[in-house]
Amino acid sequence: MLEKALIGSRRYWGWIFFLLAVIGVGFIFYLRQFSYGLGLTGMSRDVSWGLYIGQFTFLVGVAASAVMLVIPYYLHDFKKFGKIVILGEFLAVSAVTMCMLFIFVDMGQPIRIMNVVLHPTPNSIMFWDALVLNGYLFLNIVIGWTTLSADRKGVAPPSWVKPLIYLSIPWAVSIHTVTAFLYAGLPGRPFWLSAIMAARFLASAFAAGPAFLIILALIVRKLTKFDPGKEPIQALGKIVTYAMIANVFFLLLEVFTAFYSRIPGHMSSFEYLYAGLDGHGKLVPLMWVSVVLAAVSLVLLINPGTRRKESLLVVACAAVFVSLWIDKGFGLIVGGFVPNPFERVTEYWPTMPETMITIAVWAVGLLVLTVLYKVAISVREAQLESGTDSSH
Amino acid sequence: MSISRRDFLKIAGLSGLGIGFSATDLLWKRGRADAVEYMPSPKGLTAKRWAMVVDLRKFRTEEDYKRVIDACHRIHNVPDFGNPKDEVKWIWTETFEHAFPYQRNEYLPEGIQEKKALLFCNHCDNPPCVRVCPTKATFKRRDGIVAQDYHRCIGCRFCMAACPFGSRSFNWRDPRPFIKEMNPEFPTRTKGVVEKCNFCVERLAKGLKPACVVASNGGMIFGDLADPDSEVREILKTHYTLRRKAELGTRPSVFYIIGGEEDA
Secondary structure (H helix, E strand, O other), rough: HHHHHHOOHHHHHHHHHHHHHHHHHHHHHHHHHHHHHHHHOOOOOOOOOOOOOHHHHHHHHHHHHHHHHHHHHOOOOOOOHHOOOOHHHHHHHHHHHHHHHHHHHHHHHHHHOOOHOOOOOOOOHHHHHHHHHHHHHHHHHHHHHHHHHHHHHOOOOOOOOOOHHHHHHHHHHHHHHHHHHHHOOOOOOOOOOOOHHHHHHHHHHHHHHHHHHHHHHHHHHHHHOOOOOHHHHHHHHHHHHHHHHHHHHHHHHHHHHHHHHHOHHHHHHHHHHHEOOOOOOOOOOHHHHHHHHHHHHHHHHHHHHHHHHHHEEEHHHHHHHHHHHHHHHHHHHHHHHOOOOOOOOOOOOOHHHHHHHHHHHHHHHHHHHHHHEEEEEEEHHHHHHHOOOOOO | OOOHHHHHHHHHHHHHHHHHHHHHHHHHHHOOOHHOOOOOOOOOOOOEEEEEEEEHHOOOOOOHHHHHHHHHHHHHOOOOOOOOOOOOOEEEEEEHHHHHHHHHHOOOOOOOOOOOOEEEEOOOOOOHHHOOOOOOEEEEOOOEEEEEOOOOOOOOOHHHHHHOOOOOEOOOOOHHHHHHOOOOOOOOOOOOOEOOOOOOOEEEEEEEOOHHHHOOOEEEEEEOOOOOOOOHHHHHHHHEEEOOHHHOOOOOOOOEEEEOOOOO
């Protein structure tokens, strides 16, 4: 099936080579980071995780969101997702790939990565995170590939894949729960020390992931002969709406606890992010962009009139995606480190090489996504031509 | 010399058996700390739980602090980058209100809020850094010292996020060019690994007290917290002491005497 990714239009190859060029540039910067050290980034003793770990955290959510297609289709027999559930699974593969790369580029001693396997340490949440991420990658590759091959041949998927599909549902929840536990169990970081962290992570994941999927589905419709269909997109739109409402609600719960209790340690990160602290406020404009985008998206999503219009739905989805990218891919991680354990403010901003490496990892993700989507869409297009559309 | 087929098989079989045995031996030993295989020096200082008391009343001038910090950083090859972004430090000063942020009290006796405290790794009894490390590169020894294996550390910096005391430094770049005077007795570190105060394990093994204690002129007292007759226990019995962020339950092994009458 993979050979289908080798036959494409000029535009397809142009996009592939563009991504390869971006990856190439980022790789050169990575080599520089590899030889100089992580000092090439904006991170410091006080803010010791930054953009890389933020992207990792955000993308675990995008990966987990595939379950929002798998549950309706496989558990509730919602047939309209039949043709696009593969888009969710392949998005998960691409997102987990990026997660792993972001962890890798964040390591001080990347050549020692096998130490995690050589000295397995179950009391470290990182151990479990590596385990569930690898498992989730494996599940989605196997499930996506097997169901698509069966689809191509016009036969039902083999029976052994069903248990794997059911397993992938709690597994998706586990990847984001474990990722939240990386932060939510640390005694000295009050901003992260919150029982609702995992729930908030899942809510934001189920908003950002499907929002991205809607955008992707519309791009697919525009560029290929395969139309994911109006109804599945509307159904996804409703999922984004509920999840985004839950996400904003959870964030407001955090704000209430911090500011009604008035415990300084619990308030100060919020103050830094949204108002500035001790005269430092580098992230304030960005965080308010996130707030405004969240508000705009909610207005567009909650109102059925605007949600049903695809042109506005896509705006809402872009707003959700960017808002959550800022909130989780940046603010959440940096905010946890500011102020530092001495209640002093050290600010963080990514450097140019750090940004280029980040963009390159995204380009790798998009490359994986493009190739996998090309295969999936070629299968769908062939079905349309031969008229063997087997929506089970 | 020629060997018969029978002899060859005998030798091959025995060698195979030998390899098998060493492999099981290797598996058997896995997970056990290698440190137990060393024969400790009879001169070495030992304890059930090492602890430190910092008597801030004895630190009066800048020189008092500097002497201690320099002693530590010099013998441990701690680099001086001269900028806060790359900074690596094992022991440093911070004003009382920032060292004990939850003890803020504007009505304290004059000078206390601004009084500098010496900060370093607390060698917690319940260390979050050890809990989160994915490779056991940081671990708690039987004598309570929280140690760091620079050769196993993968540089994920989870321990830095977990430490509530900001005790850990990361080598953002190659530290070696920034070491003023190399001490060949102690290893230098490479870029990409985390490091911190080690309670001078290398000196304890030789029967010497930590370098900061020696340089402090009685301002820092080191001893066995588990021994009711030790010097640290005597001081803790007779003085009111503070531990940093005790409410977090990490049970630090470093105690501070802030003010009050100075002992003779």
